[in-house]
Amino acid sequence: MTDKPIFVTQPFLPPLDEFTPYLEEIWDSKILTNGGHMHQRFERALCDYLKVEHISLFNNGTIALLAALQELRVTGEVITTPYSFVATSHSLLWKGVKPVFVDIDPCTFNLDPARVEAAITPQTTAIMPVHCYGNPCDIEAIQFIADTYNLKIIYDAAHAFGVESGGESILNAGDLSVLSFHATKVFTTFEGGAVVCADAKSKKRLDYIKNFGFENDVSVVSPGINGKMSEINAAMGLLQLKYIDQIIARRKEIDLIYREQLSGIKGVNIPRGQLGVVDNYSYFPILVEGDFRMTRDALHEMLVENNIYTRRYFYPLISEFSMYRGLPSSASSNLPNATDISRKILCLPIYPALSNDEVLHVVDMIRGC
Numbered sequence: 018m019t020d021k022p023i024f025v026t027q028p029f030l031p032p033l034d035e036f037t038p039y040l041e042e043i044w045d046s047k048i049l050t051n052g053g054h055m056h057q058r059f060e061r062a063l064c065d066y067l068k069v070e071h072i073s074l075f076n077n078g079t080i081a082l083l084a085a086l087q088e089l090r091v092t093g094e095v096i097t098t099p100y101s102f103v104a105t106s107h108s109l110l111w112k113g114v115k116p117v118f119v120d121i122d123p124c125t126f127n128l129d130p131a132r133v134e135a136a137i138t139p140q141t142t143a144i145m146p147v148h149c150y151g152n153p154c155d156i157e158a159i160q161f162i163a164d165t166y167n168l169k170i171i172y173d174a175a176h177a178f179g180v181e182s183g184g185e186s187i188l189n190a191g192d193l194s195v196l197s198f199h200a201t202k203v204f205t206t207f208e209g210g211a212v213v214c215a216d217a218k219s220k221k222r223l224d225y226i227k228n229f230g231f232e233n234d235v236s237v238v239s240p241g242i243n244g245k246m247s248e249i250n251a252a253m254g255l256l257q258l259k260y261i262d263q264i265i266a267r268r269k270e271i272d273l274i275y276r277e278q279l280s281g282i283k284g285v286n287i288p289r290g291q292l293g294v295v296d297n298y299s300y301f302p303i304l305v306e307g308d309f310r311m312t313r314d315a316l317h318e319m320l321v322e323n324n325i326y327t328r329r330y331f332y333p334l335i336s337e338f339s340m341y342r343g344l345p346s347s348a349s350s351n352l353p354n355a356t357d358i359s360r361k362i363l364c365l366p367i368y369p370a371l372s373n374d375e376v377l378h379v380v381d382m383i384r385g386c
């Protein structure tokens with residue numbers, strides 16, 4: 018069993034023959050992109066599944082973030098978290114916007130609303146929080162600050178597919194929410210992304226932005242980009258949607274086994290979920306504390322040597338990369354919680370094809386027996 022590598026994540030692929038009818042339909046239609054039938058069907062199906070009003074599909078989550086910033090005309094400075102995938106802040110740099118990093122809450126790993134106000138300047142136009150590991154941000158507190166200071170909110174919801182809080186999709190929070198359907202995410206279209214918005218006007222403008230700004234064949238209304246999702250990706254989305262409940266249910270089982278089995282191990286701290294949240298079990302993060310029998314990095318190495326690929330996600334912090342390091346808000350003294358967590362974090366393998374035996378094997382290796 019130890020010969021077979023255990024990856025940190027692996028996409029769920031439905032039986033290949035179930036994809037064939039979709040391909041035949043695309044071949045018959047000769048429409049490969051630009052909002053064809055698959056694209057239209059997938060968009061509607063996603064709105065239903067996610068319980069949101071409007072979605073604009075994109076070719077990936079990063080371009081979707083850029084489009085969201087363009088749609089809201091975000092300029093100047095944006096308050097965001099250093100504890101995320103680098104695409105969050107990169108989207109700001111691509112728009113010529115200055116990221117201002119604010120520390121995270123040590124329990125949720127999300128932007129700490131109590132620290133946001135102090136980072137607001139006359140240049141601040143928006144807040145870009147991340148629902149880290151699909152764990153909902155403090156949506157109400159962030160909205161209150163945004164309303165008080167007249168700021169936009171774009172949620173990087175790349176981890177938050179299907180997550181609900183208090184019976185409602187968290188994708189309805191803020192002005193816009195951005196999803197990623199990359200192969201490493203809970204729900205995948207190979208590559209893909211989307212922007213969730215509340216009104217039809219906003220949806221229409223996002224549709225223009227992803228198609229070079231074309232409003233019709235003779236009118237270009239914004240400096241758009243090519244962010245369109247192809248028919249193949251949309252078809253994969255439609256098929257994947259049939260399996261998503263199964264995918265999440267299996268992830269939940271794995272999450273439960275890890276929680277039970279790891280709970281007694283000294284120095285392994287398992288973050289707890291929030292009450293009233295419908296989780297998607299997209300990640301299984303643990304904190305390797307000082308009283309564990311080895312350092313986090315030594316544990317990571319030992320597991321790699323045993324063909325188990327965990328991920329230090331997120332380490333380093335975004336603020337530690339060279340293009341961000343010089344910003345005043347990147348100082349580690351400004352980001353004590355994020356710095357501390359990034360030194361302790363380890364994300365364990367979790368994906369539908371992972372067997373119970375493999376999960377128990379990972380646990381045994383961590384336990385050291």
Ligand SMILES: *Cc1c(COP(=O)(O)O)cnc(C)c1O
Nearest residue numbers: 077078079102104105175197199
């Ligand atoms: C995956 C991810 C992205 C980028 O999405 P892509 O579809 O890979 O471009 C952005 N933000 C976060 C938090 C992510 O995890």
